Amino acid sequence: VSDDSDHHFLGSEKGKCFTDSKSEAYRTIMREWRILEHNLPESIYVRVYERRIDLMRAVIVGAAGTPYHDGLFFFDILFPSDYPKHPPKLHFDSFGLQVNPNLHPSGEVCLSLLNTWYGKKREKWDPSGSTMLQVLLSLQSLVLNENPYFNEPGATTLGRLINLESTSRVYNEDVFTQTCKISFHLLQDPPRNFEAFVSAHFRERASLILAACNEYANGRVRVGYYSSDHLPPLSRVQVSRSFKKQMIEFYPLLLRAFRQNDNASLGGFVQHLE
Numbered sequence: 001v002s003d004d005s006d007h008h009f010l011g012s013e014k015g016k017c018f019t020d021s022k023s024e025a026y027r028t029i030m031r032e033w034r035i036l037e038h039n040l041p042e043s044i045y046v047r048v049y050e051r052r053i054d055l056m057r058a059v060i061v062g063a064a065g066t067p068y069h070d071g072l073f074f075f076d077i078l079f080p081s082d083y084p085k086h087p088p089k090l091h092f093d094s095f096g097l098q099v100n101p102n103l104h105p106s107g108e109v110c111l112s113l114l115n116t117w118y119g120k121k122r123e124k125w126d127p128s129g130s131t132m133l134q135v136l137l138s139l140q141s142l143v144l145n146e147n148p149y150f151n152e153p154g155a156t157t158l159g160r161l162i163n164l165e166s167t168s169r170v171y172n173e174d175v176f177t178q179t180c181k182i183s184f185h186l187l188q189d190p191p192r193n194f195e196a197f198v199s200a201h202f203r204e205r206a207s208l209i210l211a212a213c214n215e216y217a218n219g220r221v222r223v224g225y226y227s228s229d230h231l232p233p234l235s236r237v238q239v240s241r242s243f244k245k246q247m248i249e250f251y252p253l254l255l256r257a258f259r260q261n262d263n264a265s266l267g268g269f270v271q272h273l274e
Contacts, residue, residue, distance in 0.1 A: 001193040004049045007057065008076035008091040008107065015081035018054045025083045029053050032079075032132045044136050047193050054079045056088075056132070059194060060140050061201070062179060067172040067224040068099070068144045069212070070205040071179040072198060074191050075109065075139070077132070087114045087125035088132060095185040097178045101151040102143045113138050146224065148175055172223045173243035176216065180209065180254055187257045199261055206258040210269050213254070217247035217273050248273050 004010055017023035030053075036046050043061040056077040062068030074093035080086045090109040102110045102117065112119025113135055143151065149164075149171035183202065190198040202209075212226035219236040223243075252271050259266055 001047050002050045003192050004052050004055055006192045007049075007052075007055050008093075009055060009078035009089065010052075012054070012078055014052060014054060017081050018052070018079075025079065025081060026053070028084050029079055035131055035133050039133055040136075041140075044140065045194075045197065046136075054081075054083075057191060057193070058136055059191075059197070060136065060144060062144060063140070064227065065224060066144060066146050067148070067175040068179050069224060069226075070209050071183055072186055072201060073099075073103075073139075073144060073182070074186075074194070075136075084127045084130070086127075087130065088135065090114060090135070093191065095182055097181055099175050099178045099182065100143055100148045101153070109139075111135070111138060111143065147172070169223070169238070170240050170243070173216070173240055176212075176223050177243065177246050177250065180213065180250060183209065184250075184254055184257050187261055202258060202261055203263050203265075206261070206263050207265055207269070210251070210255060210258065210266070213247050213251050214273050217244045217251075 015025075017025040018029075020026055033048060040046065043063065044058060045061075046056060046058045049055050056079070058075045058077060060073045060075075062071035062073065076091040076093070078089040080089065090111075091107040092103045092109050094103060094105050094107050096105045098105050104110070108116070110117040112123040113125055113130060115125050145151075147168050149168040186198050187202060208226070208228060211228070212221075215221040215226045216223050217239065219239040222237045251273050255266065255269055255271060
């Protein structure tokens with residue numbers, strides 16, 4: 001794509017290596033493009049820029065079975081001038097919200113593979129073998145996972161003092177709420193070059209997301225596990241009062257945003273939760 005005007009790292013100085021086809025950085029980035037082109041899963045999408053090969057933008061679709069399901073998570077990427085000696089830099093489009101211990105409201109991304117998070121040597125960036133594809137797959141599987149609370153530093157140690165299952169459940173409730181809010185903000189202000197993608201994604205997923213809000217708030221399904229073909233539950237799931245309150249308050253705004261997205265399939269949804 002050509003329009004890079006809203007990229008977080010646009011102001012970063014572009015080195016000569018990014019126009020010199022013989023430089024190691026240039027050749028490595030071109031190799032990265034080919035790897036991504038042939039190996040990205042269907043749930044990760046990437047745009048690259050005609051004028052700035054050191055910039056990239058990626059979006060990960062939240063996976064089923066996690067509190068991130070059907071959400072979109074955008075990352076702006078910068079390849080340093082000495083790449084691959086040092087790992088790429090990433091910025092998460094958070095809208096000031098916290099959806100994971102590794103993804104800060106400021107946009108900071110903490111990941112061992114990026115050398116921004118603690119980890120064993122084999123988990124750190126390896127200039128001779130690490131790739132952008134590995135980074136994106138790590139974000140998808142290790143960060144946007146089923147139980148993100150356990151990404152919190154010291155969570156295992158705290159488990160000796162608190163009920164981890166209950167704490168993780170409440171954390172997932174908050175993560176789902178923040179994911180819905182990010183969806184709302186993306187519909188209001190989609191990243192450039194992804195406008196049509198965002199609109200089409202939420203036209204397709206809106207009814208599922210709204211139904212999940214209802215099922216979760218009323219304790220019929222555990223957060224992260226709603227699907228259109230789920231079986232009737234045998235018993236109610238415990239839901240915190242704060243989660244239900246947030247869902248009741250935010251649901252009308254989300255429904256309105258989905259309807260404004262030219263979604264004609266939402267006629268059966270009312271303006272409030274059951």
